[in-house]
Amino acid sequence: MKVGIIGSGYVGLVAAACFAEMGNKVICVDVDQKKIENLKKGIVPIYEPGIEQLVLENQKKGTLYFTTNIKDSLDEAKVVFIAVGTPMGDDGSADLKFVLQVAKDIGNKMSHHLVVVDKSTVPVGTADLVKEIIQRALSDRNSDLTFDVVSNPEFLKEGAAIDDFMRPDRVVVGASNSDSMNLMKELYAPFTFNHDRFIGMDIRSAEMTKYAANAMLATKISFINEMANICEHVGADINEVRIGIGSDKRIGYQFIYPGCGYGGSCFPKDVKALVNIAQGSGYTPQLILSVEKVNDDQKNILFKKIVSRFGTDLHDKSFAIWGLSFKPGTDDMREAPSISLIKSILSAGGKVNAYDPKAIDQAKFYLKDLDVKYCSDKYESLKNADAIVLVTEWKEFRSPDFEKMAEIMNNKVLIDGRNQFSANQINKHGFEYFQIGVK
Numbered sequence: 001m002k003v004g005i006i007g008s009g010y011v012g013l014v015a016a017a018c019f020a021e022m023g024n025k026v027i028c029v030d031v032d033q034k035k036i037e038n039l040k041k042g043i044v045p046i047y048e049p050g051i052e053q054l055v056l057e058n059q060k061k062g063t064l065y066f067t068t069n070i071k072d073s074l075d076e077a078k079v080v081f082i083a084v085g086t087p088m089g090d091d092g093s094a095d096l097k098f099v100l101q102v103a104k105d106i107g108n109k110m111s112h113h114l115v116v117v118d119k120s121t122v123p124v125g126t127a128d129l130v131k132e133i134i135q136r137a138l139s140d141r142n143s144d145l146t147f148d149v150v151s152n153p154e155f156l157k158e159g160a161a162i163d164d165f166m167r168p169d170r171v172v173v174g175a176s177n178s179d180s181m182n183l184m185k186e187l188y189a190p191f192t193f194n195h196d197r198f199i200g201m202d203i204r205s206a207e208m209t210k211y212a213a214n215a216m217l218a219t220k221i222s223f224i225n226e227m228a229n230i231c232e233h234v235g236a237d238i239n240e241v242r243i244g245i246g247s248d249k250r251i252g253y254q255f256i257y258p259g260c261g262y263g264g265s266c267f268p269k270d271v272k273a274l275v276n277i278a279q280g281s282g283y284t285p286q287l288i289l290s291v292e293k294v295n296d297d298q299k300n301i302l303f304k305k306i307v308s309r310f311g312t313d314l315h316d317k318s319f320a321i322w323g324l325s326f327k328p329g330t331d332d333m334r335e336a337p338s339i340s341l342i343k344s345i346l347s348a349g350g351k352v353n354a355y356d357p358k359a360i361d362q363a364k365f366y367l368k369d370l371d372v373k374y375c376s377d378k379y380e381s382l383k384n385a386d387a388i389v390l391v392t393e394w395k396e397f398r399s400p401d402f403e404k405m406a407e408i409m410n411n412k413v414l415i416d417g418r419n420q421f422s423a424n425q426i427n428k429h430g431f432e433y434f435q436i437g438v439k
């Protein structure tokens with residue numbers, strides 16, 4: 001099938017590469033000229049395991065093309081995906097300016113019947129809005145071309161995006177027209193080959209499903225973080241409690257790791273947008289508001305631990321930050337807990353030596369003008385450090401050389417934002433060890 005993808009970010013690029021890999025002809029569009037020039041040369045703008053190989057191979061095979069001209073993609077395509085960003089607006093709502101601009105461009109430039117797919121995460125009712133805008137643009141051209149708008153929210157996880165797209169737990173499609181629904185089934189059939197994971201529903205329910213899924217995951221994170229904080233107050237150990245509750249099949253072990261709060265390009269903005277959607281409809285979402293509040297507080301937890309160990313004046317103190325991206329496996333720094341932590345340390349007069357296996361370039365952008373020393377090796381960041389603060393649980397931090405660390409550091413203090421180690425293991429090496437949810 002001929003597929004157009006508008007927006008070549010994490011979602012658009014992964015979708016494009018995976019559809020192309022299945023033999024479709026995909027034309028991927030972006031307004032960012034530099035990004036497209038680089039992609040044409042095989043330079044992939046994001047770190048995502050497996051993406052580079054798929055992009056290179058499919059360009060070579062002639063199944064994947066990149067352009068800045070939306071018309072090139074619309075002229076060829078049977079189905080066109082909108083995969084542009086929906087960042088958080090000033091009032092917490094999803095800012096739809098990119099989506100609506102694309103809708104207008106589609107209406108202005110389309111040349112035959114199209115199925116337009118909202119893949120961006122958008123508030124309930126956006127498909128109607130997209131439909132209205134495309135129709136208005138067509139009417140302005142005195143065109144009687146036909147089109148349909150469907151919703152196909154994306155559930156991939158950065159760091160495992162290719163695998164998630166190739167072997168999805170489910171493909172959710174909201175459509176009001178059976179021909180469009182069947183076209184989407186056909187397009188996704190190769191990805192749901194061994195058993196059917198295609199879930200068709202009405203458009204508004206599909207739009208809501210994405211927010212409900214992210215709100216549920218954010219709720220699990222804030223729930224376990226709240227339990228961790230209670231554990232610290234009452235002298236219990238959240239690591240034991242986690243195992244104790246996860247063994248109940250109704251609860252399960254997934255997504256109940258205590259930590260320093262969720263970040264990234266999705267949970268913070270989608271939780272906020274859901275609050276905004278609910279309040280806009282006259283409903284106050286009390287649980288989701290609390291999930292957000294707990295997370296905002298949790299992003300301060302590592303700094304609070306630093307203060308409780310070193311005091312509020314951090315002049316002459318130096319901190320090695322291990323991990324900057326919002327989670328392992330990605331270079332994405334959007335809303336990463338490392339950002340607020342580093343700003344707090346610097347404002348209290350402390351020094352920061354930061355190391356991340358993949359996110360340093362992105363971090364330099366998000367922390368620009370701040371006096372952070374970036375290190376090319378995790379041990380280099382320990383020179384003269386008074387404490388290590390482990391923020392992102394990259395695999396390379398799981399089994400570090402503690403003897404070497406002890407030799408390099410000023411003070412043997414490890415503040416662990418991801419509860420990676422056991423206290424016994426750390427104490428053996430003479431480190432003071434601070435975890436989340438353990439007194």
Ligand SMILES: NC(=O)c1ccc[n+]([C@@H]2O[C@H](COP(=O)([O-])OP(=O)(O)OC[C@H]3O[C@@H](n4cnc5c(N)ncnc54)[C@H](O)[C@@H]3O)[C@@H](O)[C@H]2O)c1
Binds near residue numbers: 007010035085098265
């Ligand atoms: N990143 C994720 O893990 C993830 C997962 C699921 C859903 N989503 C959702 O998918 C959407 C895209 O997210 P992302 O992380 O890929 O965003 P992104 O910011 O990485 O990429 C968006 C791209 O769209 C381009 N763009 C903007 N306006 C354009 C236009 N008029 N024409 C063509 N291109 C245009 C930008 O230049 C950018 O390259 C968002 O709604 C997001 O919430 C993201």
